[in-house]
Amino acid sequence: MTAEKLGITACLALTDEFLRAIRVTRTKRELYELMEAVTREMGFRHFALIHHDDLTTDRSDRIDVKDYPAAIAERLIGQRRYRRDPVIRACLFAGSAFLWSDLPSIIRLDRQDHHSIEFGAREGLNEGITVPHFRLNDCPGSCTFAGAPCLLRARRYLGPAQMIGTFAFQAARRLVRAAGAPPAPPPRLHPRPRDCVVLAGRGYSNKQIARELGLTPRTVDGYLTEARRLFESHDRTELLVSAVLAGEIGLHELSRGQPG
Template identity: 25%
Template sequence: MTNFTQISFDLISEIKQSNCAEQIYSILDKSANIFGYNTFVIAEAPLKSRDMLQDRLMLARWPEQWSERYGEQGYIHHDPVVAHTRRMTGPFRWSEAPIGRDERLARIIMGEASEIGLRDGYCIPIQDLTCTRIVSFGGSHLDLPDQAASGLHMLGIYADLTFRALTSAAAKRREAGPGAPRCSPREIECIKWAAAGKTGWETSEILSLSHRTVESYLNTAAQKLGAANRVHLVAQALRQGIID
């Protein structure tokens, strides 16, 4: 019988020792084989109607096609799971999220997610004074006994806390040191298009790059600037004179 409690403690210990976002990603990626999920997302619930997915996304392993579709269609504003996180303080299964007022669009989102194998999920809302943060794990079927669910709950919380601590510490180090961090010309190009309101997919079309490459440039720039999401990245780049 799998000892999910001990496994979770070991994984949390690894996360607490992480010194970059890539290490957190790697640990969550490895954990997928243990808990049975295929995707994970660390994000913030949108604050305004014009917020896009890339503005709120911090760390994710998603099918690229679904990420593009979800972002382009603005599903983040109509996803019943995202809406439910604002009302909850504890974890819940995706199936427990009420459909809400926009039933037609909610069912479209759930149907399209199901078609690519995201039929089941476990979501962990984290409430603070400024926003609702979301850690969500998805797959075709999540078989989570109570011990596994409790372990995944704690793993999600520590992944979010450690990610935010790393970006905050990086920002403080930069503020204390001379000069601005060096972003590559390509990273700066991608930040400029993000500042202009372009999605990662739109930027990839403009620059004739793959969507994955654009996201890599933006994620690397965010790590350098200590930005937690796309909006924060643009704000940091403006503040430090990297873009104008």
């Protein structure tokens, strides 16, 4: 048997062993230990199984099982920069598990994104695999394995990570449901502010939004300011990500034609 086939066999065996174990996981602690073990087995240093939501307080209706460096957890969660994080933004557009090195082909990276990636690399998150998780009427989330020693090793586990990440998130959701915690109601945008947010997401300026909706630019500015306050967002990028994560607007609404 060739080395490549031996590698495939090992990946399949690891995935099968994980799936057997995850089905009988009954507590958050057991889930953490299982994720820790499979992360190390794949050659990564850290993992994160999280809902893409404000996790600054311990909420029984949200998934937050992670082994991230303290500085990364503080940046993403403590400072609530998750809405501006390039990996979390990429989850909105990637159809399946993706390598962090492939981020430029998924989203447009700006200076803040490059700074975030460099910060993560300094903390040991040099390469990773993230598996997006979306379910109707549920807050989006993801499963991430990060800190691989090399790109080739990370790419080798892209397929297993997809299956492991999907089943891990399903198991975490099962534990949340077992706790009997009702989902927190998302903030609600009124129709006109919502229209402004959608058009802003398509790249319209305030003047273009005003012309499209028959409003004054000042009114549009007020609606967008109201929306940013509602979602505690500092700029348009954070506002759009927050509105999508909260289920207020759909990604399909942002892909229609640009203004003329």
